[in-house]
Amino acid sequence: MSKKIVVTGLGILxxxxxxxxxxxxxxxxxxxGICQMKYLExxxxxxxxxEIKFTNQELLxxxxxxxxxxxxxNFFISLIAIAEAxxxxxxxxxxxxxxxxxxxxxxxGGMDKTEKYYDRQVNGLSQxxxxxxxLHDCGSITEAVADYFGIKDFVSTVTTACSxxxxxxxxxxxxxxxxxxxxxxVGGVDALTLFTLNGFDSLQILDRELCKPxxxxxxxxxxxxxxxxxxxxxxxxxxxxxxNILCEFSAAGNAADAYHQTASSxxxxxARLAMSKTIQQAGILPKDIQLVNAHGTGTRNNDLSEGIAxxxxxxxxxxxxxxxxxxxxxxxxxxxxxxxxxxVLSILDxxxxxxLNFSTPMQELAFRPVDRFLESAGIRHVLSNSFGFGGxxxxxxxxxxxxx
Amino acid sequence: xxxxxxINGVGLIAPIDLDGSDCKLFNREDIVFLKCIEPEYKIxxxxxxxxxxxxxxxxxxxxxIDCVKKSGIEMPEAIIVGTGLGCIEDSQKFLQAITESFxxxxxxxxxxxxIHNTISGQIALYFRCHGYNSTYSHRGFSFESxxxxxxxxxxxxxxxxxxIGGLDEITEPYVECGNAEMLYGHKExxxxxxxxxxxxxxxxxxxxxxxxxxxxMIYFPAKSQLEVALCLFLQEMEISLFELDLLVVGFxxxxxxxxLLSEVLNTVLPVAIPMVRYKQACGEYHTxxxxxxxxxxxxxxxxxxxxxxxxxxxxNRQNKVIDYSLIINQYRNKNFSFILLSKC
Numbered sequence: 001m002s003k004k005i006v007v008t009g010l011g012i013l014x015x016x017x018x019x020x021x022x023x024x025x026x027x028x029x030x031x032x033g034i035c036q037m038k039y040l041e042x043x044x045x046x047x048x049x050x051e052i053k054f055t056n057q058e059l060l061x062x063x064x065x066x067x068x069x070x071x072x073x074n075f076f077i078s079l080i081a082i083a084e085a086x087x088x089x090x091x092x093x094x095x096x097x098x099x100x101x102x103x104x105x106x107x108x109g110g111m112d113k114t115e116k117y118y119d120r121q122v123n124g125l126s127q128x129x130x131x132x133x134x135l136h137d138c139g140s141i142t143e144a145v146a147d148y149f150g151i152k153d154f155v156s157t158v159t160t161a162c163s164x165x166x167x168x169x170x171x172x173x174x175x176x177x178x179x180x181x182x183x184x185x186v187g188g189v190d191a192l193t194l195f196t197l198n199g200f201d202s203l204q205i206l207d208r209e210l211c212k213p214x215x216x217x218x219x220x221x222x223x224x225x226x227x228x229x230x231x232x233x234x235x236x237x238x239x240x241x242x243x244n245i246l247c248e249f250s251a252a253g254n255a256a257d258a259y260h261q262t263a264s265s266x267x268x269x270x271a272r273l274a275m276s277k278t279i280q281q282a283g284i285l286p287k288d289i290q291l292v293n294a295h296g297t298g299t300r301n302n303d304l305s306e307g308i309a310x311x312x313x314x315x316x317x318x319x320x321x322x323x324x325x326x327x328x329x330x331x332x333x334x335x336x337x338x339x340x341x342x343x344v345l346s347i348l349d350x351x352x353x354x355x356l357n358f359s360t361p362m363q364e365l366a367f368r369p370v371d372r373f374l375e376s377a378g379i380r381h382v383l384s385n386s387f388g389f390g391g392x393x394x395x396x397x398x399x400x401x402x403x404x
Numbered sequence: 405x406x407x408x409x410x411i412n413g414v415g416l417i418a419p420i421d422l423d424g425s426d427c428k429l430f431n432r433e434d435i436v437f438l439k440c441i442e443p444e445y446k447i448x449x450x451x452x453x454x455x456x457x458x459x460x461x462x463x464x465x466x467x468x469i470d471c472v473k474k475s476g477i478e479m480p481e482a483i484i485v486g487t488g489l490g491c492i493e494d495s496q497k498f499l500q501a502i503t504e505s506f507x508x509x510x511x512x513x514x515x516x517x518x519i520h521n522t523i524s525g526q527i528a529l530y531f532r533c534h535g536y537n538s539t540y541s542h543r544g545f546s547f548e549s550x551x552x553x554x555x556x557x558x559x560x561x562x563x564x565x566x567x568i569g570g571l572d573e574i575t576e577p578y579v580e581c582g583n584a585e586m587l588y589g590h591k592e593x594x595x596x597x598x599x600x601x602x603x604x605x606x607x608x609x610x611x612x613x614x615x616x617x618x619x620x621m622i623y624f625p626a627k628s629q630l631e632v633a634l635c636l637f638l639q640e641m642e643i644s645l646f647e648l649d650l651l652v653v654g655f656x657x658x659x660x661x662x663x664l665l666s667e668v669l670n671t672v673l674p675v676a677i678p679m680v681r682y683k684q685a686c687g688e689y690h691t692x693x694x695x696x697x698x699x700x701x702x703x704x705x706x707x708x709x710x711x712x713x714x715x716x717x718x719x720n721r722q723n724k725v726i727d728y729s730l731i732i733n734q735y736r737n738k739n740f741s742f743i744l745l746s747k748c
Contacts, residue, residue: 043507107519109541115499137489137690138520139542143624143738152623156549157542159490159520167538171553178406178556195495198502199518202510256483256528256537261516273534389516390525392537 002235005173005250006401008243009089009185009231010341011081014328015050015224018062019084024345027327027353028373034210034222034329040192047206050224050329051192052077072110073191074141074227079148081227082185086149089231089243091183094150098182098237101154102146103172105164105188106333109138112193141189154181162295162388163254164188165228165336166396170252172232182237187229187337196332197223203262211298211330213323214307214369216360221297224329228337230344247347250381250399253277257391263301268309270393271295275313275383278395282381287317289397290377291352293343293384296323296369297330302387307365318367320377326356336386336394343382343398352377406559409616410748411701413603415471417443417463418695419596420685422702422710427685429594437574438596438687443470456513458493460573463599464523465530468569471601472531476611480567480603482536483524484553486546488690490520490539493575523571535563544735546570547600547694548621551743554604555619564606570694571599593658596687600694602701613705614729614745617641622740627664630740634672637742645672649726650709650719651679652700654733656688665734680713693733697743700729704747 012019015033016026026033034050054062059076063083082102086093093100114136142157154175158168165188172184190196200206200223207220232249239245255277257270264270279286295306310318324342331338346352355369362368384396419428419438428439445454445462448469454462464485472480494517501509516522521539528537536557540549547570554566574597604616618641622633638645653669655662680703686695703709707726709719719726731743 115503137541137543139488139545142542147624152625154621155542155623156540156545159539159541160524160537161519161521171538174553174556174560178559180552180556194502194507195499195515198507198510199498199512199515202512202515254536254538255534256525258525258528258532258534260529261522261525269534388521389519390521390537390539391528392521392525392539 003177004235004248005176005232006235006238006248007230007232007246007344008238009085009091010344011083011085011088012226012228012338012341013052013077013081014226014228014331014338015052016327018080020341027324027342030354030356030373032210032327032356034224040197042194042197044197044201046208047197048210048222049192050222052225072141073112074106074108074110074189075144077191077227078104078141078145078189081229082145082149085185085229085231091231099153100151101172101175101181101184102142102151103156103158103168103184103186104142105158105168105336106138106141106190107159107161107164108190108193108196109141110136111195112191115194151185160388160392161390162332162335163386163392163394164333166386166394167254167336169230169336169340169396170254170394173249173252176232176234183231183233185229185231188334189227190225190331190333192223192225205299207298210357211326212357213296213298213325213355214303214362215358216362218298218300218303220299221325222329224331226328226331226334226338228334228341230337230340245401247344248399248401251278251282251397252394253281254394257393259391262389264305264387266305268305270391271306271309271385271387272312274393274395275309275385278383278397282397284381286314289319289381289383290379291320291346291382293339293382294321294323295385295387296325296355298325303362304364306385306387307362311366320352320370321367322352322355322370324353339384339386340396340398343384346379346382347398347400350377350379351375405555405618407606409555409558410605410608410612411602411614411616412605412609412612413471413475414613414698414701415467415469415474415601416698417467418598418686420712422699427712438594439574440597458491458517460491460493460571461517461523461526463573464569464571465526467599467601468527468567469530471567471603475565475603476609477565479531479533480565481563482554482557482566483527483533484538484550484566484568485524486540486550486570486691487520487523488541488543488546488572490541491518491522494518496576543690544733544739545621547691548741551619552621558604558606566604567601568604569599569601570691572689572691573597593656593661594687596689596692598686598695600698602698608748612748613701615748617744617746619741619743624738625740627668630668631672634668634742641744643728643744645675648677648728648730649724650703650729651677652682652696652729652731653679654683654692654696655681656683661737664737678719680709685712690735693741696731696733700731700745704729704745
């Protein structure tokens with residue numbers, strides 16, 4: 001019996017648009033979604049951000065649902081992205097006879113609503129509405145989403161900062177391999193909030209201009225928001241129900257950098273271990289990989305440690321390396337999900353998306369990122385990296401599907 | 405389960421000392437709650453370090469280190485934590501600062517410490533453990549998710565020792581969130597807090613407290629579905645209800661909230677099985693089931709029930725061997741879990 005896990009559905013909402021096709025278009029054209037802040041009501045309006053270009057009301061209209069706008073933004077964008085993923089996988093959870101789970105990676109949960117509660121409470125407008133807080137915790141969004149779609153066999157929420165989405169995907173894969181589930185909807189979601197915007201700015205790692213991943217002159221990251229979800233399932237289940245197999249989810253590796261709460265170790269220990277565990281689990285060699293979708297946030301620290309780790313793993317044969325954060329911004333808990341989708345698209349379209357805003361190579365590294373869109377790139381295996389605060393490092397491997 | 409899993413150590417900070425009989429009750433105008441009996445942190449952590457730590461982080465670190473020590477190993481191979489609300493005190497500090505100052509004052513330390521995986525990250529840092537590391541924040545499944553993750557990790561990767569933990573802390577914002585969730589309708593319904601760490605291991609040793617035979621999480625079941633789930637679980641575990649020696653159940657003490665589970669247990673387990681209601685000792689919080697598991701493991705190991713539980717005195721006098729213990733948790737009638745343990 002095959003133990004393969006395959007990807008059968010994708011759904012996304014990001015700064016570069018609603019839906020997989022719109023995102024793919026923007027990636028192919030090299031069009032960024034990072035621009036002037038328009039939706040978040042922050043006093044730091046000068047910071048470029050990768051916002052989803054819809055208000056909460058517009059998102060509600062897209063869902064054509066009669067529910068309160070008062071619910072957190074993460075709820076709406078998750079619904080839209082997961083609806084697309086389920087539609088593309090042709091799965092209706094309420095009608096399915098197989099076991100379906102939902103694992104969401106997030107860092108802020110319902111924080112955008114909690115902020116509004118505090119705002120009223122603290123700044124003396126009428127008593128803050130307590131009901132703004134009831135979906136504050138991260139798991140509440142997952143349960144609201146699960147209840148909406150009728151998913152019951154397993155629900156959980158991963159909160160490992162910037163690697164949350166990737167770890168949700170990793171865990172989903174493990175549950176399928178262990179025989180506990182047949183299908184899992186996995187990925188991540190994080191809306192932009194005053195909390196994260198000010199939090200990251202307080203650490204002085206935001207670029208006041210467009211971020212420059214792997215560039216010598218990089219100054220920091222741009223924050224973004226997104227919801228990115230995949231449907232993964234056992235190959236057996238996909239074949240049995242004649243699902244549309246997009247590619248294989250071949251392996252995943254997770255390691256702890258164990259160096260510092262927010263900075264990565266100079267040698268990129270966590271990154272190196274995560275990548276190496278993944279490659280080992282897949283039973284392939286580094287030279288079999290054609291593309292690394294890097295974490296590549298554009299901070300001085302990450303790009304250096306990740307770059308060093310990549311060179312340690314690949315030696316003289318560094319494959320194509322590209323960060324897609326120049327399109328979407330760093331979407332925190334969603335990043336693992338969003339970038340897994342972009343990795344799958346690279347396989348399906350046999351292409352490499354340009355690493356935007358690159359002009360000067362880093363002195364410490366021998367390789368440079370791919371700075372233009374490449375077609376017919378011969379992509380068979382893509383490694384997707386997500387490294388978070390707390391030292392959580394996760395890599396995922398997606399591969400061209402070989403039918404039995 | 406495909407491999408043997410044992411609990412080889414427990415580190416615990418709770419409102420009860422498991423050797424004693426007193427629970428630390430705390431009063432506020434509107435609610436009564438259970439506050440932890442805190443240890444001497446300096447036994448494991450230098451004061452100059454703990455000074456900068458939030459309370460939940462201190463509790464988590466201490467319990468984790470204590471657990472590893474008691475397991476008799478140098479360091480775990482993986483660290484997985486469950487926490488319902490994480491480091492909410494620091495979240496509140498940061499939120500308050502940015503709101504009051506109109507986004508001018510942004511204390512970076514509060515932001516960094518507010519991130520949910522701070523605890524699992526700091527434990528990894530302390531032990532320089534580069535192994536698998538994750539954090540789950542999913543209400544009454546936070547700890548169970550960590551445990552399922554650990555068990556499947558042991559099965560798949562032939563790892564020996566995985567440190568898992570469940571912790572949550574009562575703070576002002578926690579109470580507010582709880583109020584927002586409209587939890588506290590009843591006086592008997594105590595909220596609590598705690599930090600519980602356990603070492604799951606594929607290898608039995610002299611210090612092993614008990615064996616984990618299986619576990620299951622059930623989400624948002626109707627009554628009939630929960631009945632079926634429990635029956636199937638016992639069937640899969642090949643254990644009849646007559647073999648169960650002890651039930652360790654997470655009733656919260658509110659008859660309305662407890663009704664569903666109570667009726668299901670009466671239906672599926674109609675015989676009189678001795679029962680310990682663990683939330684009388686630890687209170688209700690997202691990761692209370694971790695305490696329930698630690699309590700059950702401790703009972704199986706010592707073959708003694710803490711004096712605090714009335715039922716305990718009766719059972720201890722009877723001197724019957726406790727071979728099998730079933731832990732059942734429910735959180736807000738949406739998150740249910742079963743864990744079956746056996747004596748080593």
